[in-house]
Amino acid sequence: MCGFVPLRTRYFDDQLRDAVRADLRQIVILAAGLDGRAYRLDLPPDVSVFELDTPDLMAFKAPVVEAAGVRPNGPHSVIGVDLREDFGPALLSAGFEPAERTLWLVEGLLPYLRLADIDLLMARVGGLSRAGSRMVTDER
Ligand SMILES: C[S@@+](CC[C@H](N)C(=O)[O-])C[C@H]1O[C@@H](n2cnc3c(N)ncnc32)[C@H](O)[C@@H]1O
Structure with a gap:
């Protein structure tokens, strides 16, 4: 874990930076935990x-x-939900724009979910993602 977690963090950071360079302006972090990317990556202020x-x-x-x-540079929403449920309405209420390309980060969540819940989660993410959106995840 001591070697794996820092490498995973760096990989997700790099993927996020790459998405921002590619002009994705909406980032959804599922199972954020104590994720500090909104605070420590100096994101452009127009990135939600x-x-x-x-x-x-x-x-x-x-x-x-x-x-x-610490404070995020741009729009930032915190949503308390059980990700086995339909989180779409809460995300939309918080200002998520399905017409925008989105980067989805799913780091360290899948081992906690049953396969059927992962299928539902992926279907929900797909339904909220316009073409050109991206997902970065790790394995179950
Ligand atoms: C290993 S931590 C990963 C946190 C963060 N993504 C990271 O990589 O540091 C797993 C996270 O999944 C969240 N989680 C597990 N099951 C969940 C569920 N059903 N709904 C929402 N969050 C869940 C936990 O609360 C926890 O924050």
Whole structure:
């Protein structure tokens, strides 16, 4: 894990930077956990970041971010959801634009889900993704 996690982090960072260079302006981080990319990658201010994880995790994260004194550069939404459920309505309510190309980051989530839930998740992501969108994920 000591070797794997830093490499995975770097890989996802590189993929995010590549997507921003390719002019994707909407990033959805599923199972964000304590993901700090919205704070540490100095994203352009017109890039929107949506972070989704369980309500409990997001309630834990908020004071951690507050204490760190960091702020995202651009629009940023935190959504507490169970990703086995349909998260689309909550994402749309938070300002997600399905007409925009999106980068989806799914890092470290799939081992926690049953295969049937992964199928549903992927179908929901597909339904919210216009052509040219991207997903970066790791294996179950
Ligand atoms: C190993 S952590 C990965 C966190 C982050 N993506 C990273 O790589 O550091 C797994 C994350 O998946 C979230 N998670 C697991 N099952 C979930 C579910 N059904 N709905 C939403 N989030 C879930 C957990 O709350 C946790 O934050």
